[in-house]
Amino acid sequence: MPLLRTRRDAAFASAAADVGAGEGLDPLLGAATFGERLRHLLADMQADPRLSRVNRIAAALYEPATDLVKTFVHASDGPDPVGSLSMRLSAFPGMVEAARTGLPLVVDDLTVGGGGAAVTLGLAQRGYRARCVMPVLNNGTLFGFLFYNSFQAGAFSRAALAALRPHNRVAALMIVHELSLLRTVLAAVRTVRNISVHRDEETGGHLDRMSRYAQIIARRVAPMHGRSDEFVEYLFHYAPLHDVGKVAVPDSILRKPGRLTAEEFAVMQTHVVKGLEIVATIQRDLGFARLPHGDLLRNVVGCHHEARDGSGYPFGLKGDAIPLEGRITTVADVFDALTSTRPYKAAWSNADALAFIKDNAGNRFDPDCVAALVDQFDAVEEVQRRFADGAAAD
Known part of the structure; x- marks a missing residue:
């Protein structure tokens, strides 16, 4: 076996030298x-x-x-x-x-x-x-x-288009490969997430809406932090996976119609760390170690319950120590949770939800993310209309 490996490595080195x-x-x-x-x-x-x-x-x-x-x-x-x-x-x-x-x-x-x-x-x-x-x-x-x-x-010109064709094929294949890999990873995580959705009060509409709220917020705040549209796009795709760890939370807690006890809430909080473990397992065992912007996915899953004043969980991060994608996801997730009907509460009005979000800007929520949501509320309402629970996207 060592001899075969030596020959293989030598052949690879020779080919690499020829190519490069x-x-x-x-x-x-x-x-x-x-x-x-x-x-x-x-x-x-x-x-x-x-x-x-x-x-x-x-x-x-x-x-x-x-x-x-x-x-x-x-x-x-x-x-x-x-x-x-x-x-x-x-x-x-x-x-x-x-x-x-x-x-x-x-x-x-x-x-x-x-x-x-x-x-x-x-x-x-x-x-x-x-x-x-x-x-x-x-x-x-x-x-x-x-x-x-x-x-x-x-x-x-016609000659330029002919010369452009092979380069365009490379660029097109890069896009198809990038998105196909992303969709494969999302399908793997979504399979796990869907088990949670069937057990949880969160609906597919919630995931569609909050990912688009995250996209709306990100398009405004990403340039402030030197982030590109590539960041915005991956955040849009990864945001729905934020609660994947809820698959590990017992039904008695996950589906409880009333308020959780302190002990039950402590168990519920473990879904963040469990989610990070699930993402790590998928990356390790399914061969996605080089997942595009894998750090962004980990931060969405791991930081969507952190608070700007340090009162969040599981790490108690403060201010800008919370990754931008975590701050964006938090605002998007909380806003949709407030305006959605759950077994233990009625849906809040948009006005009441916005008042809560704005009142907590600077302590629980990132002020720039809150401002981005408020200032683009026409787009938010369009998302609510298009992705209402029980309505197909038109």
Whole structure:
């Protein structure tokens, strides 16, 4: 066996040397995040004379339940010209057609008939002139879109599109792989979580709503902390898993219709640590050690009951020692819990729930997260309407 291992390792080293030509492993393959991989891909493209005029790549993800196209990551030669956005796909006929046909959508000059969309205006104001939009499709399923931009009008000629095709395939495969891995992990955790949902008072509607409240809050506060749309997207997907540890709480406590005793509440509190153990087991035993933004998932599960003044559990963290994703999830979770009917209480009105949240801003809740919820309450009410308990997403 040692001899076989030696031969195998020698063969691997030889192959790596051939691929890397003495320069080490490909940085695109070694990058830790999707955003880093996209930056390496842009650099590779710009090294090709036919694509040297490509100055920006951006990826946006599609959410079928809401028909939203959401900014995800970008790589460019300058600052982000678009910012954090989500838009109805149906509002952009050209992109709808690209998704239907699989063909690129090219705009040679954004200053000529480009329309007044926020994205177009943002690009033009930053000096971008040409745009190419490529749908990301896998087995007929729309995952999102890739956007290529140039400071020069007419940059996406037929020759440039031909040169772009293999790079676009790499970028598209990166997105499909990233999201497929994420969905596999979520399915594994969701299987465990669903057992808890069937035993718990929390509904699927609660999980849909609170994850979207978290997304609404995160889009406002993430830039304040130097976080990208990649952070926002993963928080959106991981937030519903915050209470996965409740599967380990006895029915007599989890489903008790009245107020818990001190001893029972102490048992209920163990769901946080149990949740962390479940996530660790899934990462270890199912081969997801390199789960994208795994630290974010652990912080959502482990910190959604921490309080800014240190009165929370299980770690008693204070202030900014609580990870941002934990602070966001707390506000989203508490707001929806207050406005939902439970066996032991009636649903609060939005006004009463907001009053409670605002009264506790600065001690229990992060003030910026509270302000983000309050200031975007139209979006919150839209989520309530669309994902009401017992209602299918329309």
